Amino acid sequence: MFQAWASLTLPFSPPYNECSMFEALSEKLGKVFRGLGNRGKLTEKDIDEAMREVRLALLEADVNFRVVKDFIARVREKSLGAEVLQSLTPAQQIIKIVNQELITTLGEGGSRLSPPQQPPGVLMMIGLQGSGKTTTAAKLALNLKQSGQRPLLVAADNRRPAAIEQLVALGKQIDIPVYSESPASSSRDICAHGMERAKAVAASWVIVDTAGRLHIDEELMEELARLKKQLKPTEILLVADAMTGQDAVKVAEEFNSRMGLTGLVLTKMDGDARGGAALSIRWVTGVPIRYMGIGEKMDALEPFYPERIASRILGMGDMLTFIEKAEKSFDESKAQELVKKVKNATFDLEDFYAQLQSIKKMGPLQQLMEMMPGMSKMASKLPDGAQEEHLKKVEAIICSMTPEERHNPTIIGGSRRKRIARGSGVQPHDVNQLLNQFQQMQKLMKMSAGGKLPKNIMGMMR
Ligand SMILES: Nc1nc2c(ncn2[C@@H]2O[C@H](COP(=O)(O)OP(=O)(O)OP(=O)(O)O)[C@@H](O)[C@H]2O)c(=O)[nH]1
Ligand SMILES: [Mg+2]
Numbered sequence: 001m002f003q004a005w006a007s008l009t010l011p012f013s014p015p016y017n018e019c020s021m022f023e024a025l026s027e028k029l030g031k032v033f034r035g036l037g038n039r040g041k042l043t044e045k046d047i048d049e050a051m052r053e054v055r056l057a058l059l060e061a062d063v064n065f066r067v068v069k070d071f072i073a074r075v076r077e078k079s080l081g082a083e084v085l086q087s088l089t090p091a092q093q094i095i096k097i098v099n100q101e102l103i104t105t106l107g108e109g110g111s112r113l114s115p116p117q118q119p120p121g122v123l124m125m126i127g128l129q130g131s132g133k134t135t136t137a138a139k140l141a142l143n144l145k146q147s148g149q150r151p152l153l154v155a156a157d158n159r160r161p162a163a164i165e166q167l168v169a170l171g172k173q174i175d176i177p178v179y180s181e182s183p184a185s186s187s188r189d190i191c192a193h194g195m196e197r198a199k200a201v202a203a204s205w206v207i208v209d210t211a212g213r214l215h216i217d218e219e220l221m222e223e224l225a226r227l228k229k230q231l232k233p234t235e236i237l238l239v240a241d242a243m244t245g246q247d248a249v250k251v252a253e254e255f256n257s258r259m260g261l262t263g264l265v266l267t268k269m270d271g272d273a274r275g276g277a278a279l280s281i282r283w284v285t286g287v288p289i290r291y292m293g294i295g296e297k298m299d300a301l302e303p304f305y306p307e308r309i310a311s312r313i314l315g316m317g318d319m320l321t322f323i324e325k326a327e328k329s330f331d332e333s334k335a336q337e338l339v340k341k342v343k344n345a346t347f348d349l350e351d352f353y354a355q356l357q358s359i360k361k362m363g364p365l366q367q368l369m370e371m372m373p374g375m376s377k378m379a380s381k382l383p384d385g386a387q388e389e390h391l392k393k394v395e396a397i398i399c400s401m402t403p404e405e406r407h408n409p410t411i412i413g414g415s416r417r418k419r420i421a422r423g424s425g426v427q428p429h430d431v432n433q434l435l436n437q438f439q440q441m442q443k444l445m446k447m448s449a450g451g452k453l454p455k456n457i458m459g460m461m462r
Contacts, residue, residue, distance in 0.1 A: 021242070022275040022313050028057035029098070029314065036091035047079050050094065062245045062276025067105060067283045074101050099310050106306035107282035107289060113140075113235070115149055119204040120195070122231050126224055126259065127239035128251055129212035132267035132293055134163060136239050137209040138170035139293065139301035140265075144205050145176055152203035154194035155180040156187045156227070159211035167209050174298050177201065187211070187223065191231055208233070216251065221258050228259060235262045237290065240281065242266045248277040252285045261285070267293035270300070278309065349406035349438060353398045356391065396424035397434050409435050 032053045036042065051072050058068045078097045113121075123140065125133045134157070141151040153171050157163035161183045171178035179194040191208060198206045208231065213220045228236065238261045240248040248266075255261060264285070266278055269292045282289050289304040341347040398406060400423030405412055412420070412435060414428075421428040 021269055021271060021273055021278070022061075022309075023272075025057055025061040025275055026313050028060070029054065032057065033091055033095055036094065039090060042079075042090040042094070044080060047076060047094070051076050051079075054098070058279070061274040061279065064246060064249060064276065064280035064284055067280045070283070071101055071105055074104075095314060099314055102279075102310035102313060103306045105279060105283050106304075106309055108306060113144060113149075113205070113290075115204055116234055119202075120152070120198040120206045121204065121234040122195075123205060123207045124210065124224075124228065124231060124233040124236045125208060125239055125265075126210050126236060126255065127212055128216070128241075129214050131212065131239045131241045132265075133157075133212060133239045134166050134170070134209050135296065136237075136265050136267060136291070136293055136301065137207045138167065138174060138176070139298055140291070141171075141176045141205075141207050142174045142298050143301055144207075145174070149204045150202065151176055151205040151207055152194070152198045152201060153178040154191060154198075154206055154208045156190045156194070156208050157211040158183045158185060158187055158190065163209070163211070170298070177203075187227060188230060191227060195231070206231075216254050216258075224259060236260065237263045237265050238287070239265045239267060240277065241268050242275075242277045242292075243268045243271045243273040245273060245276050246280065249281050249284050252281050252287065256285050256287055261287045263288055263290035265289075265291045265293065266304070270294040275313075347442065349398055349401065349409055350403065352438065353395070353406070356395060356398075360391070393424075393426060393430065394434060397421075397426060397431055400424040409438060 032050050035053075036046065036050055039046070054075070055068055055072050058071065059065065063071075075094070075097050078101070079094050082093055082097065113123075115121075123137075125137045125140075127133045137153060141153050144151045153167055153176060155164040155167040155178055157167075158181075164180050164183060168178050168180055179190070179197045181190050181193065187210070194206060194208070197203075208227070210224060210227065211220070236259055238252055238255050238259075240252055242248060244251075252261070252264060264281060264287050266281070266289055269278065278289070278292075281287075289306075291301055292304050294300045294302060341351055397420060400420045401409075401412075405416065405420075412431075417428045417431050420431050424431075
């Protein structure tokens with residue numbers, strides 16, 4: 001239903017604008033698997049051939065060569081030794097193995113921060129300059145607050161005067177207290193006083209933002225080691241910029257050997273890097289990826305779910321994330337009512353309009369589309385905001401209709417069409433187009449209610 005809806009609002013000849021992490025890798029792997037086709041049996045030679053291509057695809061995605069070597073060896077061995085399952089074709093079986101091994105490589109299980117046993121728990125954010133420490137500290141604080149915990153932010157980056165102001169401003173924005181002093185104070189004092197404040201306000205978590213450097217240097221490491229000794233952090237989280245590829249992996253290795261990391265946060269996963277850092281960093285360092293940053297806004301932080309990333313890479317979309325987002329934004333009873341309407345095929349333009357509003361609440365359409373199976377490619381081909389533009393037009397058209405027209409669009413003839421077009425600042429044929437598409441969508445809904453939904457909705461809509 002979301003697919004049907006989304007395709008309804010797509011402009012028709014989207015210009016090209018490729019940019020999305022994992023996209024190229026996903027495409028190449030798709031090609032390899034399609035090449036295996038529906039063959040009833042795969043020989044060792046077929047598998048070796050496919051593995052060679054998978055290997056190339058991973059290397060081109062900037063995955064660490066040691067990780068690639070291990071990965072291929074595991075997939076090859078399992079593919080050769082796999083039992084023949086009747087329910088899957090050999091190609092599907094290999095996809096299943098690749099999926100499992102991708103998950104293993106990414107590190108199993110995402111984890112959220114549970115309330116500390118002895119509050120306040122301390123999170124120490126460390127990393128190179130510009131990796132996203134300050135932003136992530138604030139995002140994490142918001143995340144904790146939303147799960148009912150009481151975070152306090154501590155601005156311990158006294159190297160860059162603006163860093164304190166930056167954290168204070170972010171704290172104000174998300175309404176979370178920030179402990180700060182003048183940049184003249186030492187980070188040791190700021191942390192000590194910050195801990196006192198945390199106790200005074202009964203904070204459950206203290207999140208400490210530390211200073212970064214352009215490169216790892218002795219001075220930085222010594223300062224961080226001192227702070228670690230002083231703060232005895234529950235977690236030391238390295239914030240690493242996914243856009244920097246294998247450099248991020250090297251940095252993580254070094255920080256881990258010096259500081260003993262408990263977790264990683266990969267930022268800028270919304271960028272168009274090839275994804276090699278994400279696919280290598282856990283395997284190389286052994287440190288779990290806890291969160292990923294997917295934008296500059298305060299809510300652009302997600303727990304790291306290896307299963308979801310793997311299925312995104314394999315082109316299955318990120319249905320789980322999508323469903324979670326949908327659940328957050330939809331009212332349960334309204335959703336049920338909607339399902340009933342779809343089933344009875346009484347879904348009208350009024351309902352459609354209400355849907356538009358709910359979906360708008362879920363975030364930028366492009367991001368939503370990227371999570372849906374079969375739509376990620378299309379999403380990347382749309383220029384920023386193209387969807388929103390189109391949506392506005394659709395909204396304007398529906399707004400210019402009378403309730404009766406929305407309920408029963410078939411009564412809209414030539415003169416009503418002209419009136420609606422005038423009212424919404426579009427051409428009559430735009431109104432027509434929307435009505436035709438809505439009719440198509442209703443047909444699809446009827447079919448889906450009868451369990452006859454064709455597999456390729458997108459193809460049909462086009
Ligand atoms: N697109 C995107 N931008 C991000 C993300 N995380 C951080 N940024 C941006 O990256 C820039 C640097 O972020 P900061 O949080 O200031 O980085 P920092 O590590 O604290 O930097 P220093 O304090 O100078 O060491 C800012 O412009 C952030 O908005 C992310 O997940 N996605
Ligand atoms: Mg900072």
